[in-house]
Amino acid sequence: MNGNLSRFLASVLKDTRIIARDRQALILFFVMPVLFVLILSLALRDAFGDRPGATFPVLVIAQAGDRVGDSVEASFRTNPHIQLTRMSRATEAEVRAWLVQGRYKFAVLIPDDATGQAQRRVGEIMAQVPPELRIERQVAVRVLVDPALRSDYRKVLEGVLDLALHEVEMRLAREQLEQTLRITQGKDYAPLPDMEQTRLLAPLPAEPVTKGAVGPTPTSVQQNAPAWTLLAMFFLTVPLSVSFIKERDQGSLFRLQTMTVPAWVVLGGKAVPFFVINLIQMASILAVSVHVLPWLGGDPLELGDAPLALLVTGASASLAAIGFGIAVAMYARTTEQAASFSSATVMIMAALGGILVPKTVMPPLMQDLALLSPLSWGLDAFQDVFVRGGGVRDVAPEVLGLLAFSAVCHGIAILRYQGRL
Amino acid sequence: MGIACAPSALGTAAGADLPAIEVRNITKRFRDDVPPALDDLSIVVPQGVIYGILGPNGAGKTTLLSILCGLLKPTAGTVRLAGHETLSPEVKRMLGVVPQEPAIYPTLTGRENLEYFGRMQGLRGSRLAERIEACLQIAEIGDQADRRVEHYSGGYKRRLNLVIGLIHEPRILILDEPTVAIDPHSRSLIHQRLRELHAAGVTILLTTHYMEEAEQLCHQVAIMSRGRVAVEGDVHALLARHRDDSIQISLDRDPPSNLAQALQGLPSVGDVNLSGRCLTATAPHPLEATLALLQTLGEHGVGVESLDYGHASLERIFLIYTGEDARP
Ligand SMILES: Nc1ncnc2c1ncn2[C@@H]1O[C@H](COP(=O)(O)OP(=O)(O)O)[C@@H](O)[C@H]1O
Numbered sequence: 001m002n003g004n005l006s007r008f009l010a011s012v013l014k015d016t017r018i019i020a021r022d023r024q025a026l027i028l029f030f031v032m033p034v035l036f037v038l039i040l041s042l043a044l045r046d047a048f049g050d051r052p053g054a055t056f057p058v059l060v061i062a063q064a065g066d067r068v069g070d071s072v073e074a075s076f077r078t079n080p081h082i083q084l085t086r087m088s089r090a091t092e093a094e095v096r097a098w099l100v101q102g103r104y105k106f107a108v109l110i111p112d113d114a115t116g117q118a119q120r121r122v123g124e125i126m127a128q129v130p131p132e133l134r135i136e137r138q139v140a141v142r143v144l145v146d147p148a149l150r151s152d153y154r155k156v157l158e159g160v161l162d163l164a165l166h167e168v169e170m171r172l173a174r175e176q177l178e179q180t181l182r183i184t185q186g187k188d189y190a191p192l193p194d195m196e197q198t199r200l201l202a203p204l205p206a207e208p209v210t211k212g213a214v215g216p217t218p219t220s221v222q223q224n225a226p227a228w229t230l231l232a233m234f235f236l237t238v239p240l241s242v243s244f245i246k247e248r249d250q251g252s253l254f255r256l257q258t259m260t261v262p263a264w265v266v267l268g269g270k271a272v273p274f275f276v277i278n279l280i281q282m283a284s285i286l287a288v289s290v291h292v293l294p295w296l297g298g299d300p301l302e303l304g305d306a307p308l309a310l311l312v313t314g315a316s317a318s319l320a321a322i323g324f325g326i327a328v329a330m331y332a333r334t335t336e337q338a339a340s341f342s343s344a345t346v347m348i349m350a351a352l353g354g355i356l357v358p359k360t361v362m363p364p365l366m367q368d369l370a371l372l373s374p375l376s377w378g379l380d381a382f383q384d385v386f387v388r389g390g391g392v393r394d395v396a397p398e399v400l401g402l403l404a405f406s407a408v409c410h411g412i413a414i415l416r417y418q419g420r421l
Numbered sequence: 422m423g424i425a426c427a428p429s430a431l432g433t434a435a436g437a438d439l440p441a442i443e444v445r446n447i448t449k450r451f452r453d454d455v456p457p458a459l460d461d462l463s464i465v466v467p468q469g470v471i472y473g474i475l476g477p478n479g480a481g482k483t484t485l486l487s488i489l490c491g492l493l494k495p496t497a498g499t500v501r502l503a504g505h506e507t508l509s510p511e512v513k514r515m516l517g518v519v520p521q522e523p524a525i526y527p528t529l530t531g532r533e534n535l536e537y538f539g540r541m542q543g544l545r546g547s548r549l550a551e552r553i554e555a556c557l558q559i560a561e562i563g564d565q566a567d568r569r570v571e572h573y574s575g576g577y578k579r580r581l582n583l584v585i586g587l588i589h590e591p592r593i594l595i596l597d598e599p600t601v602a603i604d605p606h607s608r609s610l611i612h613q614r615l616r617e618l619h620a621a622g623v624t625i626l627l628t629t630h631y632m633e634e635a636e637q638l639c640h641q642v643a644i645m646s647r648g649r650v651a652v653e654g655d656v657h658a659l660l661a662r663h664r665d666d667s668i669q670i671s672l673d674r675d676p677p678s679n680l681a682q683a684l685q686g687l688p689s690v691g692d693v694n695l696s697g698r699c700l701t702a703t704a705p706h707p708l709e710a711t712l713a714l715l716q717t718l719g720e721h722g723v724g725v726e727s728l729d730y731g732h733a734s735l736e737r738i739f740l741i742y743t744g745e746d747a748r749p
């Protein structure tokens with residue numbers, strides 16, 4: 001066996017022992033990221049619109065069997081964001097009290113006999129009774145609203161209500177027209193087509209458009225699982241750089257320098273156990289996202305069908321993180337300096353790279369800046385697989401970027417270790 | 422005892438007459454606005470001796486050793502180890518280094534530390550196992566070999582630190598303050614081991630600020646002060662050179678304030694040093710001087726507890742050459 005290979009293996013063994021004996025660090029490495037993914041995927045589930053999450057309690061007061069009330073109720077019920085309660089009777093004072101207590105955010109008050117009144121009014125209109133001679137007035141549908149309800153949500157609810165009222169109006173008008181036609185045309189009468197069912201102008205479902213790739217936007221778990229995997233990996237730069245500086249402070253690194261131990265043996269001995277930890281982190285986060293999350297009421301993560309692409313992405317992200325940690329260690333003077341510098345830069349790279357805030361919600365300029373962060377490359381690669389069904393070829397550009405970043409960091413670190421930089 | 426040494430480049434190919442360590446006109450400047458840590462310093466350490474570098478804190482001892490083992494580059498000057506100017510892998514293999522602060526992994530056991538550094542020195546298999554056992558014996562830490570080093574006492578840590586430097590049986594051993602802040606048992610054990618290594622032919626260079634240690638252990642010393650060698654040479658020769666004209670007197674009470682001045686004026690007495698109840702004087706004619714001193718002491722009402730001639734110590738030599746107290 002080659003002498004340096006034997007030294008390298010001894011180095012790996014030594015660093016593995018040191019890490020394995022650091023319980024606190026192990027908990028930090030494995031338990032924390034998993035908890036993060038669970039908590040954030042569940043907490044942010046609604047923000048990503050995967051599910052009817054942000055629900056608004058809406059109250060409809062209408063007589064039982066009233067057609068206006070039924071129609072409003074029906075259209076509110078089809079909206080997944082609305083949690084509807086219908087009552088046949090309540091005083092205005094009671095409704096106001098409920099709004100103040102926060103039991104409902106939006107209350108629709110439909111007066112008794114609303115349908116009858118509307119029918120009579122449409123009859124007068126059809127009979128061309130001049131407005132000043134009409135007996136029936138517009139039905140006064142009232143809406144009481146919690147002032148704390150965001151105005152954009154209020155507009156949405158008002159829109160839903162308005163649409164429901166229009167539908168009822170159209171139906172009542174058609175029925176009135178049919179009735180008139182039956183009387184005037186007698187046996188020649190043919191029923192009118194159901195206009196409400198055959199829409200003329202149909203808005204398509206909205207298509208999400210993202211910069212670059214047009215396609216589905218990631219769900220919360222598709223954002224969170226890779227995002228926290230990457231953050232966990234890069235956060236390992238903190239213990240990695242600290243362990244280097246500890247070794248320097250303990251003098252063992254200097255002792256090694258008085259021997260004929262090449263830089264790659266020393267640096268590689270540390271890199272290997274941290275690389276393995278990174279891969280275990282990735283596996284555990286993905287496993288939790290696939291198996292545990294649905295059990296807690298979240299959406300499971302679909303891994304796509306390119307496990308090799310995932311492995312390559314994870315491995316190159318890990319090498320990038322390790323390179324960064326080692327480079328930081330070679331420049332930091334104290335463990336505190338290494339820890340604060342590496343954690344601060346990792347957080348900045350994470351924020352910039354769409355780890356903390358998804359890139360899809362960033363303005364275009366920030367989306368461009370995101371490309372500066374290696375974490376963003378990793379996230380894109382993971383989402384190529386999870387969201388867009390990509391394979392190794394699709395992740396290749398990002399993977400090459402991560403490997404280049406890693407190579408530059410390692411190069412700087414080795415030159416610095418040898419005192420040439 | 423396992424200290425027996427394998428034949429090596431030193432003493433064969435390199436030639437027996439070459440000094441083990443040769444430092445020529447070394448200057449080391451860390452910053453331009455302060456005096457250099459090492460200032461045109463030269464020393465020569467012959468093969469097979471125990472060489473002590475003495476000096477107060479900040480004298481530049483650690484800096485010198487760091488340059489010797491390649492951790493620092495000198496601003497100017499050259500270093501030769503066994504005649505080699507470059508620290509090639511072969512030269513590094515001859516060198517054992519014992520840093521001032523124990524350079525060990527606290528969460529590894531003593532045995533694991535030895536194993537790791539042994540492998541880093543290129544040892545493997547049964548030879549590595551042999552050396553680990555030998556080193557555990559030399560340091561007498563076998564009973565704690567499989568405990569984590571963080572649970573060791575200070576003395577155990579230092580003993581482990583020492584033998585890690587010996588794991589590959591170096592021909593030249595460099596130790597930085599090997600016995601500072603250590604229990605008496607560990608200190609005498611380390612002294613004993615260093616003598617055994619010397620007997621086995623190892624060249625030993627150590628720094629210390631304990632003068633008694635240097636007196637007992639070293640054959641040659643260099644006294645450093647502010648980056649320079651103040652005086653250098655064979656310990657016995659140094660002591661002998663400072664022996665003949667000194668008189669030490671212990672007083673039986675604290676001297677009155679005007680005593681020092683009165684002593685200074687005595688014609689037969691040279692330099693006088695009065696510190697506490699300890700009076701030291703140099704005199705070319707000891708008998709005359711003694712009589713004069715005793716008479717003056719009597720006149721000042723001071724009695725004599727003990728009187729000694731020519732007892733030089735490195736402590737005193739150090740004081741003479743550096744003007745500093747060796748003990749911080
Ligand atoms: N890395 C360094 N950078 C700047 N100054 C240093 C460095 N190392 C040592 N010095 C300075 O060099 C001088 C000698 O230090 P050192 O060799 O450690 O002394 P000693 O070991 O004799 O106590 C001191 O003044 C110290 O402050």
Ligand SMILES: [Mg+2]
Pocket residue numbers: 482483484521597
């Ligand atoms: Mg020192």
